[in-house]
Amino acid sequence: MHTRLCDLLGITHPIVNAPMAGPAKADLAAAVSEAGGLGLIGGSSGDPEWLRQQIKATRERTSRPFGVGFISSFPGLDGLVAVAIEEGVAVIAHSFADPTPYVPAAHAAGILVLAQVQTVAQAVQAAAAGVDAIAAQGVEAGGHTGTSSATLPLVPAVIDAVGDIPVIAAGGIADGRGLAAVLILGAEGAWIGTRFAVSRESAGSEWGKARVVAAGTDDTVLTKVYDLISGSPFPAGIADHVLQNRYTRTWHGREAELLQERTAWRARLEQASQQGDAELAAVRAGNVAGLIDAVEPAGDILRRIIAEAEAILRRRPAEVLG
Amino acid sequence: MHTRLCDLLGITHPIVNAPMAGPAKADLAAAVSEAGGLGLIGGSSGDPEWLRQQIKATRERTSRPFGVGFISSFPGLDGLVAVAIEEGVAVIAHSFADPTPYVPAAHAAGILVLAQVQTVAQAVQAAAAGVDAIAAQGVEAGGHTGTSSATLPLVPAVIDAVGDIPVIAAGGIADGRGLAAVLILGAEGAWIGTRFAVSRESAGSEWGKARVVAAGTDDTVLTKVYDLISGSPFPAGIADHVLQNRYTRTWHGREAELLQERTAWRARLEQASQQGDAELAAVRAGNVAGLIDAVEPAGDILRRIIAEAEAILRRRPAEVLG
Numbered sequence: 001m002h003t004r005l006c007d008l009l010g011i012t013h014p015i016v017n018a019p020m021a022g023p024a025k026a027d028l029a030a031a032v033s034e035a036g037g038l039g040l041i042g043g044s045s046g047d048p049e050w051l052r053q054q055i056k057a058t059r060e061r062t063s064r065p066f067g068v069g070f071i072s073s074f075p076g077l078d079g080l081v082a083v084a085i086e087e088g089v090a091v092i093a094h095s096f097a098d099p100t101p102y103v104p105a106a107h108a109a110g111i112l113v114l115a116q117v118q119t120v121a122q123a124v125q126a127a128a129a130g131v132d133a134i135a136a137q138g139v140e141a142g143g144h145t146g147t148s149s150a151t152l153p154l155v156p157a158v159i160d161a162v163g164d165i166p167v168i169a170a171g172g173i174a175d176g177r178g179l180a181a182v183l184i185l186g187a188e189g190a191w192i193g194t195r196f197a198v199s200r201e202s203a204g205s206e207w208g209k210a211r212v213v214a215a216g217t218d219d220t221v222l223t224k225v226y227d228l229i230s231g232s233p234f235p236a237g238i239a240d241h242v243l244q245n246r247y248t249r250t251w252h253g254r255e256a257e258l259l260q261e262r263t264a265w266r267a268r269l270e271q272a273s274q275q276g277d278a279e280l281a282a283v284r285a286g287n288v289a290g291l292i293d294a295v296e297p298a299g300d301i302l303r304r305i306i307a308e309a310e311a312i313l314r315r316r317p318a319e320v321l322g
Numbered sequence: 323m324h325t326r327l328c329d330l331l332g333i334t335h336p337i338v339n340a341p342m343a344g345p346a347k348a349d350l351a352a353a354v355s356e357a358g359g360l361g362l363i364g365g366s367s368g369d370p371e372w373l374r375q376q377i378k379a380t381r382e383r384t385s386r387p388f389g390v391g392f393i394s395s396f397p398g399l400d401g402l403v404a405v406a407i408e409e410g411v412a413v414i415a416h417s418f419a420d421p422t423p424y425v426p427a428a429h430a431a432g433i434l435v436l437a438q439v440q441t442v443a444q445a446v447q448a449a450a451a452g453v454d455a456i457a458a459q460g461v462e463a464g465g466h467t468g469t470s471s472a473t474l475p476l477v478p479a480v481i482d483a484v485g486d487i488p489v490i491a492a493g494g495i496a497d498g499r500g501l502a503a504v505l506i507l508g509a510e511g512a513w514i515g516t517r518f519a520v521s522r523e524s525a526g527s528e529w530g531k532a533r534v535v536a537a538g539t540d541d542t543v544l545t546k547v548y549d550l551i552s553g554s555p556f557p558a559g560i561a562d563h564v565l566q567n568r569y570t571r572t573w574h575g576r577e578a579e580l581l582q583e584r585t586a587w588r589a590r591l592e593q594a595s596q597q598g599d600a601e602l603a604a605v606r607a608g609n610v611a612g613l614i615d616a617v618e619p620a621g622d623i624l625r626r627i628i629a630e631a632e633a634i635l636r637r638r639p640a641e642v643l644g
Contacts, residue, residue: 002644119540120612139461140472149539150462150472152494152503153609157539160613172474181474181507183642184634185499217471217479218441287475290442291482312506313643317635320505322324 001310005166005188008132009091009112010065012036013306014189015179016114016135016168017298019069019093020143020284021045023197023204026054028298030061031201035299036306040093043068048079055087067091069114071144072099073235085109093135096144096235098122100129116170116191118146118237120157127162134158134167135191139222141171142194142241142286144234147222152185159186174288176308180316183309192305194286199298207276208283209295215243217290225251226282228258229265241286246279247272323632327488327510330454331413331434332387334358335628336511337501338436338457338490339620341391341415342465342606343367345519345526348376350620352383353523357621358628362415365390370401377409389413391436393466394421395557407431415457418466418557420444422451438492438513440468440559442479449484456480456489457513461544463493464516464563464608466556469544474507481508496610498630502638505631514627516608521620529598530605531617537565539612547573548604550580551587563608568601569594 003014017024017032019040029039039062041054051068058066068084070077072094081102084092092106095116106113107130115126116135123134136158138151149157151171159167169182170191179190196202198209222239225248234240242248247269251258258265272280325336339346339354341362351361361384363376373390380388390406392399394416403424406414414428417438428435429452437448438457445456458480460473471479473493481489491504492513501512518524520531544561547570556562564570569591573580580587594602 001642003642120538121540138472138474140475148542149609149612150460150494151474152460152472152500153462153496153613154539156497156499157609157612172472174475175478177478177507178474181503184506184638185503186638216442217476218443220470287471287479290471290479291475310643313639316506316508317639320323320325321632321635 001306003166003183003188005133005168008166009038011038013302014183015302015305016040016189016191017196018170018191018193019043020193020197021071023202025203026057026061027201027203028196028199029066030058031199031298032196032302033062033064033066035302037302038091039066040069040091041066043080043084044071044074047076048083051080051083052087055084055089065090067093067114069093069095071095071234072097072102073233075233085111096238098129099126099131103129103131114168117158119148120154120161123158123162127165131165133188134162134165135170136167137191138171140241140287142197142288143284144238144240145171145222146237147239148237151182155182155185155187171286172288174291176305176312178288179305179309180312183313194288195292195301196298197284198292198295199301200295201298205276207278211243211278211283212285212289212292213294215285215289217287219244220285220287220289221248221252223248223252224255225258226269228255229262229269240282241284243278243283243285243289245283323628325505325510327455327490330488331360333360335624336505337624337627338362338511338513339518340492340513340515341365342515342519343393345524346391347525348379348383349523349525350518350521351388352380353521353620354518354624355384355386355388357624359624360413361388362391362413363388365402365406366393366396369398370405373402373405374409377406377411387412389415389436391415391417393417393556394419394424395555397555407433418560420451421448421453425451425453436490439480441470442476442483445480446483449487453487455510456484456487457492458489459513460493462563462609464519464610465606466560466562467493467544469559469561473504477504477507477509493608494610496613498627498634500610501627501631502634505635516610517614517623518620519606520614520617521623522617523620527598529600533565533600533605534607534611534614535616537607537611539609541566542607542609542611543570543574545570545574546577547580548591550577551584551591562604563606565600565605565607565611567605
């Protein structure tokens with residue numbers, strides 16, 4: 001299997017791991033790159049010196065291309081981007097903010113720029129900024145994502161809007177069926193979060209991984225009940241896809257009341273995360289939770305997705321076309 | 323192109339029109355069936371005598387199989403189902419309620435039963451009830467739909483859960499790219515609403531069709547602000563995918579306040595619908611609004627979707643597999 005995204009990024013397989021703040025540290029990025037995908041470090045999990053160490057640690061584990069992805073609405077972005085450029089990563093990915101200010105310096109340093117978008121309007125903006133590829137993220141994605149469109153209708157609309165720029169499908173893909181489907185839809189690759197968050201190399205908590213393994217498709221909710229407490233500066237139109245638990249069932253839909261108790265809940269939720277109390281703490285996952293049955297090495301996951309997708313693309317069209 | 327769904331339903335092309343209350347009357351159902359798909363009358367738009375006339379009118383326009391689909395949480399279902407059975411339609415489809423009570427009588431009359439579901443749990447229930455096919459509907463679908471999962475992750479999870487029962491993908495499909503993608507995902511066909519609502523044979527308003535043609539992918543919202551006013555008895559977990567307008571921008575997220583003015587808004591919204599005031603009245607559409615550029619005959623739409631999907635299934639796997 002080979003797409004234009006492979007040529008663009010210098011990778012073997014058209015899979016990128018989502019640069020998830022928390023799970024996507026050097027171990028995961030290196031494992032994905034070593035398996036032939038593009039590993040991305042979640043660059044918004046620490047300060048510039050932390051990021052420099054993560055990049056160095058990734059480089060020690062792989063000689064293949066890898067990158068760093070940012071939650072670009074968070075404060076401190078400039079310092080983090082400067083480190084990524086100084087360290088000469090292959091790719092910088094921006095999510096949740098207009099990437100325009102960051103394209104020229106990256107390109108001047110020979111670094112490719114990916115933009116993750118949740119709307120067609122954002123895709124048009126990113127294309128005008130000159131990004132090298134666009135990840136179109138649907139509402140089914142785990143963690144922070146848009147509230148407007150799902151992946152299946154978003155990807156073709158973004159393709160129609162941005163011309164020749166390769167579009168990567170993000171959200172709803174955890175196995176070879178999903179990868180094969182989005183390639184047929186016109187995407188040049190898949191941006192995969194939840195499935196890699198539940199890998200052995202993910203730096204996420206083991207209790208969180210176990211909850212995703214146990215969860216089904218119906219067990220998630222797209223909500224603001226954690227961001228309202230944390231105050232994390234995500235832009236309008238972005239919510240947080242998490243597993244349902246006692247906390248979400250209590251407060252989703254009662255956000256005004258919840259805000260009255262914000263200080264108390266901030267302490268309680270921090271403690272719950274430390275203690276692994278998944279009935280209160282956030283466990284971020286998309287609807288593909290229902291397609292994930294085990295914590296496995298990221299390389300095994302990636303190779304299986306590719307092999308399954310290749311088998312489907314060889315078999316299924318003939319079945320349907322007769 | 324030919325799938326197990328074609329064999330099951332006795333149709334040429336694996337496309338079913340959503341039995342949309344309002345748009346899907348005899349003209350649309352007959353046009354879809356005549357073009358080789360399965361036409362479904364939206365059976366919850368009137369009383370039993372009205373439905374009988376719609377079935378007769380459909381039969382006058384086509385000798386091919388067609389069916390009736392119900393909003394099965396609405397009152398009066400038993401009388402409507404009785405008419406569909408008496409008239410011997412080929413298929414009865416249930417949405418928004420457990421189909422179990424309705425399967426034996428339909429099967430005894432030689433009528434196939436489809437169940438549209440929004441969750442894996444509902445799919446398991448429908449499979450246990452003995453339905454003949456299951457439509458798995460994602461949040462991107464137009465009009466009334468679930469709030470939990472999008473089509474891309476829902477379809478494979480439903481397939482895994484229901485064994486050999488054919489699964490139809492519903493939500494997010496308006497062109498050959500979408501159909502090809504869901505067939506690769508493992509679906510045996512596509513259940514298509516918004517695209518057929520914007521057809522010449524759709525009984526929806528012309529001003530509503532024009533709004534969908536003008537709208538983009540980013541212009542919809544999944545909301546309860548119309549159902550709260552109408553009081554339509556949809557079950558928990560179901561919301562309404564409509565085009566954003568002044569009314570939704572004002573009231574979505576302020577539902578408690580809106581309910582204070584329910585009586586006044588009920589009159590205002592009814593008047594707005596009659597007058598074609600699309601800044602107040604509901605225009606139901608999914609995210610595929612961004613993929614729809616013209617009001618066209620339903621048969622032309624169906625044939626183009628099939629031709630595009632066939633071309634993609636012949637071309638794209640070879641491009642990707644090399």
